[in-house]
Ligand SMILES: [Fe+2]
């Protein structure tokens with residue numbers, strides 16, 4: 001188009017090429033997706049995961065003879081989760097203009113708060129820490145404030161996906177140990193059904209959190225691939241568990257967790273990073289880094305944005321599109337049940353920047 005426009009009109013060209021979605025429209029679509037997903041999530045959370053940290057477990061039956069390593073790990077889980085008010089307020093502030101995301105953060109915070117209380121009960125009923133000790137420990141923890149690991153919403157959203165999966169993995173492995181399935185000699189003879197139930201119940205919540213944030217990242221990846229892939233690359237480059245710099249006995253905790261076979265760098269690579277990548281259609285860390293590097297080298301000329309299309313080679317966009325469509329079907333089914341579909345339905349809108357199948361890296365695409 002550039003050559004047929006008179007020079008004095010060049011600056012008046014709309015910033016979004018014809019036929020492509022503007023950032024405003026993409027943001028609106030993502031916001032609608034989040035709102036629908038939040039409604040679905042809340043209904044499901046109340047129906048299937050409405051447990052109580054005091055009443056849902058037989059605390060009096062918790063073993064009074066837990067191995068010291070298990071107490072250390074439980075205490076560490078409690079320490080991280082008790083920052084729930086900080087996690088919630090920081091994230092909430094960041095997304096306060098989004099109905100779906102801000103209301104979700106409140107719901108999410110109420111679930112994280114239950115995790116803190118359940119793990120605290122586990123420490124208390126183990127009998128290995130006195131109530132006074134716990135009160136003082138809590139005071140120490142609360143004297144520090146958790147702050148966002150990244151300044152912007154997209155990086156924090158991506159961070160949360162990895163964090164929720166890592167947390168879920170920690171609890172699932174704790175559950176296995178408490179079920180008597182540890183292959184570590186120092187824990188082989190141990191089992192405790194109450195602790196196993198606590199770990200399992202919380203792990204189910206973490207899986208639900210992981211899925212919510214994953215669906216969010218998929219929508220970003222679909223509409224804003226470049227920005228989202230860059231965020232993923234940055235997050236994995238400096239990932240650490242939340243509050244690791246705030247918990248005073250973190251070193252002892254993380255070494256105990258590692259020796260117990262619960263979580264370590266290998267688990268992060270295999271059971272966190274690779275799982276998230278698979279769920280986002282990214283082949284590997286190397287493919288991600290190479291893809292981003294390549295898109296930076298692609299020239300941008302003649303009003304055609306080749307960078308925008310090259311990015312679609314970095315991940316399986318067909319898979320991600322299918323996932324975003326499926327998310328919308330799930331939302332639409334929910335909206336039909338309630339009647340939203342009659343008044344204000346959530347609709348899936350294709351991203352026209354996505355190349356046709358078999359025609360990768362050709363044509364025009366919006367720069368995100
Ligand atoms: Fe949690």
Ligand SMILES: [Fe+2]
Pocket residue numbers: 112164167205206209
């Ligand atoms: Fe969580």
